[in-house]
Amino acid sequence: MANSGVKYNPDDVIAVTKMPDGKLVWLEKGNVNAGLEHILARHAEGFAAKGVNDIPSFLYDVLSTNPITIGTNEKGLFADYIFNGNKYRIAYGTNGYIVSFFPVK
Amino acid sequence: MYQILSIKNYEMTRDIKIRNTNSGTIEICFDDSALISSQCFDFLKAGNEYMCKIMLFGNIVSATERLQDKVVLCKVICRDVIVGRRHMVKVGVNGDEYYVNISKSNEFMGTNAFYFKYSRKDLIQVDDVVHADLL
Numbered sequence: 001m002a003n004s005g006v007k008y009n010p011d012d013v014i015a016v017t018k019m020p021d022g023k024l025v026w027l028e029k030g031n032v033n034a035g036l037e038h039i040l041a042r043h044a045e046g047f048a049a050k051g052v053n054d055i056p057s058f059l060y061d062v063l064s065t066n067p068i069t070i071g072t073n074e075k076g077l078f079a080d081y082i083f084n085g086n087k088y089r090i091a092y093g094t095n096g097y098i099v100s101f102f103p104v105k
Numbered sequence: 106m107y108q109i110l111s112i113k114n115y116e117m118t119r120d121i122k123i124r125n126t127n128s129g130t131i132e133i134c135f136d137d138s139a140l141i142s143s144q145c146f147d148f149l150k151a152g153n154e155y156m157c158k159i160m161l162f163g164n165i166v167s168a169t170e171r172l173q174d175k176v177v178l179c180k181v182i183c184r185d186v187i188v189g190r191r192h193m194v195k196v197g198v199n200g201d202e203y204y205v206n207i208s209k210s211n212e213f214m215g216t217n218a219f220y221f222k223y224s225r226k227d228l229i230q231v232d233d234v235v236h237a238d239l240l
Contacts, residue, residue, distance in 0.1 A: 032115075033114075033115045033116045034115065034116035034117070038115060038116070042115070042118075042135075043225075045224040045225070046162065046224040046225050048224070049163060049164060049222065049224045071141055073139065073140060073141060073142065073143060074139065074143070075117045075139050075140045076117050076140065078140050078141055089137070089140075089141075091116075091117040091118070091137070091140055099115075099116045100115070100116070102118075103162075104238060105160060105162060105206055105227060105229075105238050105239075
């Protein structure tokens, strides 16, 4: 990450990985609006219902697979994955900062 | 009809607080529609009223779990209703209507009611606009 040129706070980084297309993405502790704190506050229950309690580790596992859909909109980028029969969505900025991660319908 | 009470914006998604104008039930619904499509619910304004469809996001559970938090008894109103292009089940819960996404192969299909544990309530349609996930 240090060589990538993106702005980040190393003390806040929880996880870093590359998507299959080579894009660097990372998860920070964040806050109520974005990052791990937001994911835990808003989506921990949804993950628990899927049997997922360690969200950062699970995120790593999901990101190691190929997304079924990648898209971009005014809000940012998203990638959808099917993992263990369930669908998950990752929302991230153009710089690779993971904003949110949640199971979807 | 539902009245929009407030909209809480996160970085890329939001929670919409709405009130059923018939029953008075207040819901907090998750909205990620703007993340995946320009055809989304960004037209919602606090104070205005709209026709809304809400999906319970979760799983069917056994009656032994009925006392757990967020477990509701869903009474089947319509076993197969199409929202967008998705086949869903329309259910009644304490006088309010919701939609659930259940495979037709599920064992519930022979029953008139089932217990459902939801972790989230998703806004899936507002007036004529359907969430892109269902298209």
